[in-house]
Amino acid sequence: MRTIKAEEIKDKVKKLVMDAEYFIPEDFIGAIKSAKEKEESPIGVEILDTILKNAEVAAEEQVAYCQDTGYPVFFIEIGQDVHIEGNIRQAINEAVREATREGYLRASLAYDPVLERKNTGDNTPALMYFDIVPGDKIKIMFAAKGGGSENTSRQMMLKPADGWEGVKNFIIKTVANAGPNACPPFTVGVGIGGTFDYSAVLAKKSLFRHIGERHPDPKIAKLEEKLIEEINKLGVGPLGFGGSTTAVDVKIEVAPVHIASLPVAVNIQCHAARHKELEI
Amino acid sequence: MSEPKKITTPLTEDVIENLKAGDRVLISGYVYTARDAAHKRMLEEYEKTGELPFDIKGQVIYYVGPTPPKPGQVIGSAGPTTAYRMDKYTPKLLELGLKGTIGKGWRTEPVKEALKKYKAVYFAAFGGTAALLSKHIKSVEMIAYEDLGTEAIRKLYFEDFPVIVANDIYGNDVFQELEEKYRKIDLSKLPQFCI
Numbered sequence: 001m002r003t004i005k006a007e008e009i010k011d012k013v014k015k016l017v018m019d020a021e022y023f024i025p026e027d028f029i030g031a032i033k034s035a036k037e038k039e040e041s042p043i044g045v046e047i048l049d050t051i052l053k054n055a056e057v058a059a060e061e062q063v064a065y066c067q068d069t070g071y072p073v074f075f076i077e078i079g080q081d082v083h084i085e086g087n088i089r090q091a092i093n094e095a096v097r098e099a100t101r102e103g104y105l106r107a108s109l110a111y112d113p114v115l116e117r118k119n120t121g122d123n124t125p126a127l128m129y130f131d132i133v134p135g136d137k138i139k140i141m142f143a144a145k146g147g148g149s150e151n152t153s154r155q156m157m158l159k160p161a162d163g164w165e166g167v168k169n170f171i172i173k174t175v176a177n178a179g180p181n182a183c184p185p186f187t188v189g190v191g192i193g194g195t196f197d198y199s200a201v202l203a204k205k206s207l208f209r210h211i212g213e214r215h216p217d218p219k220i221a222k223l224e225e226k227l228i229e230e231i232n233k234l235g236v237g238p239l240g241f242g243g244s245t246t247a248v249d250v251k252i253e254v255a256p257v258h259i260a261s262l263p264v265a266v267n268i269q270c271h272a273a274r275h276k277e278l279e280i
Numbered sequence: 281m282s283e284p285k286k287i288t289t290p291l292t293e294d295v296i297e298n299l300k301a302g303d304r305v306l307i308s309g310y311v312y313t314a315r316d317a318a319h320k321r322m323l324e325e326y327e328k329t330g331e332l333p334f335d336i337k338g339q340v341i342y343y344v345g346p347t348p349p350k351p352g353q354v355i356g357s358a359g360p361t362t363a364y365r366m367d368k369y370t371p372k373l374l375e376l377g378l379k380g381t382i383g384k385g386w387r388t389e390p391v392k393e394a395l396k397k398y399k400a401v402y403f404a405a406f407g408g409t410a411a412l413l414s415k416h417i418k419s420v421e422m423i424a425y426e427d428l429g430t431e432a433i434r435k436l437y438f439e440d441f442p443v444i445v446a447n448d449i450y451g452n453d454v455f456q457e458l459e460e461k462y463r464k465i466d467l468s469k470l471p472q473f474c475i
């Protein structure tokens with residue numbers, strides 16, 4: 001049994017959240033740079049440059065890359081040989097609270113969806129998915145989900161007869177509908193299979209995979225490649241002002257499925273690709 | 281694209297007639313911030329009192345909810361939010377004299393129609409480039425609904441704030457035009473889903 005103090009988790013997660021808001025991952029920056037080489041539209045090239053400049057300024061000045069500092073979402077994998085001293089949920093919420101205050105993040109959460117929609121003031125409660133895994137470590141993956149791109153994400157319960165063709169069309173249609181509203185270039189996270197809810201979790205989690213990293217199953221990897229190609233024919237382009245860079249990557253995750261169902265979820269990730277992970 | 285046009289708020293009809301979808305524009309002068317919650321409250325109060333929290337004639341609303349300023353900053357990161365969420369309220373504000381809105385993404389048909397009818401423009405700013413855009417904001421003053429936090433109505437002073445005319449008074453739409461120009465796929469072949 002290894003003991004990890006909740007206090008240590010809090011300190012580390014606070015830094016994790018702030019760093020994710022200021023520093024856009026290198027792999028995404030690299031993808032924007034190479035997209036620039038191929039982008040057909042002149043204004044598209046200019047926008048990709050502006051995106052790179054924005055990332056530079058945010059990192060240099062340690063300010064939020066985007067004013068929508070997002071809904072804090074955590075995927076937490078706890079090794080079964082770990083004993084946590086203290087309350088991990090409280091620790092993570094406290095980390096978010098402190099990061100919001102000390103990191104000058106925007107309070108973007110409302111207490112309730114349809115009654116008063118009063119702001120919680122500190123971005124809590126964060127959304128946390130817990131998993132128990134073998135080992136004596138804790139892995140914490142954090143993503144800040146902006147409203148503009150979450151709003152364009154979709155889930156659909158297709159029929160088994162719809163097959164890959166149906167899934168593909170649904171994904172492309174979702175990306176086309178997201179268009180300029182969701183701040184492309186996108187990373188498109190796709191979850192296929194599982195249940196209604198699990199497909200969406202898969203789609204969200206897929207976005208932690210590195211840009212350019214293909215699914216380990218070569219057959220799924222092929223589908224990802226095909227989708228990237230098709231999506232970039234939509235013409236949406238950087239920030240929707242037309243062009244050949246609509247998505248820098250597509251990530252597919254699959255899961256076993258009920259014989260009657262074909263769930264598919266598409267989580268649109270905007271160019272504010274703020275995610276980061278740590279291991280304790 | 282052409283050299284940017286420099287314009288100053290409040291906007292006059294002459295200036296607006298001169299703006300075409302796709303034009304680069306640098307905006308200077310005062311603008312007001314408002315997003316979802318402020319729009320809702322503003323219009324609800326207007327229903328009751330017949331008044332808005334500021335004189336809207338000729339003015340420009342920037343759809344933004346900024347981050348708090350760090351010490352030494354005028355305002356935190358301040359990029360545009362998605363405009364269509366305000367579409368329920370926009371035609372009424374245009375009718376009352378609002379001349380410009382700044383956001384990101386598409387507008388819906390009723391807003392496009394209202395822009396033509398009341399002679400107003402919708403400008404798109406570069407979404408997500410908030411750290412850069414805030415550098416064009418030189419002053420901030422709280423105007424109304426302070427309890428809404430980031431969603432409060434603030435008066436900002438812009439210096440050469442960069443935007444593109446997305447929808448003009450002639451019914452043109454920059455997103456539609458440019459997307460079609462680069463599209464290499466037949467969208468009509470995709471089945472209709474309710475999404």
Ligand code: SF4
Nearest residue numbers: 066146148183270408
């Ligand atoms: S969609 Fe993303 S980049 Fe655009 S405003 Fe929202 S969080 Fe920022």
